[in-house]
Amino acid sequence: MDDYLIGVLSNIGVISFIALSAYVLLLTGEISFGQQAFFAIGAYASGIATALWHWPLGAGLAWGGAVAAAAAALLGVPTLRLHGLYFAVATLAFAEMVRLLFELFHYQVLINGELVGPNGAEGFRNIRYIFDNNIGSTEFLVLVYVLLSATLLGFSLLERSRLGVIFRMTGEDDVLAELSGVAVARYKVLAAGIAGALAGIGGGLYAHLTTYVEPRIFDVMLGVHSLAYGLIGGLGTALGPLVGVLIDIGVLESTRWFAGYRMVVFGGLVAVLLIVRPRGLFDEAAVRNISRAWRRISSPKRRLSQTQRKAP
């Protein structure tokens, strides 16, 4: 594979994490404009861990995810009773505060005669773990996709579990869920924590992929994009947000078919798509139909026996 393709694929994989992060909250019925905050926290935390504390990459990524999850769960508590636009704008305000605080954040250590570490608005350079340890770009790509596959596996288990049902129940109608005996508040904080962890791991991967982060990257644009991915792809399965990322980064940005006009085309396409399919490409109904059709194809015998049974 050539370097350009590897770069694009890595990018798609990494951005998928923050798209999935927004997706978890969408499942519980909340719109967040602020997942970029946890992406940023994960990026800085894991970068600091590997570059300044000389932790191994795995520990650094786990640390980034953990710090981001803790921050997200903490934010979840005061914002619990907010819904809809109020929640969305509160997360936006929080994320912008985080971005601005990173502009004031200085933590530099002299390593091999060079100052390394976050330096306010200048950013955080030289997160060189993958160079220092001779990890090739293909190997890093494999790492990204192994983690992404594990995450998707986790989502498919979630969909089959009680927790998944509770999340979707809360998203559908949280009052009804509460009345059915679900401790909605606890599960919302849990969902926020999971979403934070995913964004944090994605941020850690991003920091090591680009070796350089600055606060400016983690602005509202990133947050609204990651939210839009899930809503364009559809909320039926965890593949929805990935479809969104694939359409945006994979097809439009990378092929350069519409150089210069990318957003003019993409923006119009999305608007038209949402008129036709307001709940995204692969919404719940579409996913149900596809899986029903798949079962019909994969086990025609059962269908036959069912019709036979009905016939008399």
Added chain:
Amino acid sequence: MTDFVQNTLDGLMIGSSYGLLALGFTLIFGVMRRLNLSYGASIMVGAYLGTLVYVQFGAGPIAVAALAVAGAVLAGIYVERLCFAPMGPGAGIASMVSSFAIWMQLEQAAILVLPRHTYPYPPLAAGEPLTLGPFMVRLDHLIMLVAALALGTAIHLLLYRTRFGLALRAIVGNPVAAHLVGVNVRAAMLGAFALASAIGGVAGYLVLAADQQITPMFGMWATIKGLIAMMIGGLGSIPGALLGGLLLGIIEMNGQWYFGSQVRELAAYFLLFACLVLRPGGLLGDAPARVTAAYGPRA
């Protein structure tokens, strides 16, 4: 103390532009119950149209102002037709995402037409600032404040003294009931959208004429400032929008003076966050209603 008063005075002036932006925002939100993320982008389209004519033909301030408002209204109608009118009830979220996509589209279109990062914008009223004892006020800032108060009053009168305003208030109360008593809901919504865009266009023009330059980032700036001021003041409240804007301006200017420009933004977001957590309805808004811009009940 002199500094504080001067900062507060500056904050009032800057804040009046935030108030104007929030006024348009709150009008759209009040009537539609949906978030228009493309609000700032529509304003930017109008402003860019003004710049284009100014740079190409050296048009005067009146022509530039008229184009800024007209362009914002046209872009606003485009957004309404594409992102809001075709969406059924319960698709508030689709409207929001779609308006975000159109924001991206309009921004890129503006960059394609005028590719440089910054362009000059004609000043409205240059010259010496007015002095009042030890305090100074820029003339164009004063015009901004007067415009905000005048437009706020005009919108209030429109809503409470005209048939159009009555129709809009009926829709805010209950769109179905409004339809049943003979209100043309779709036309009234389009009218509210156009009106809000016009207010935004005026706000955008006044801000840019004071800054004397424009960048494509202006759309995002206008959306964010309008959104913050609207949320602080209370969703759907006209006096709330103005009050929220003024308060935001005062906090920003004092924060900048005492702690630097990064803290200016930080203070603004902190104010917003604290307001939402402690008093989600905003200062003058109603109790936090369930907002359908959220992931509303599935139709």
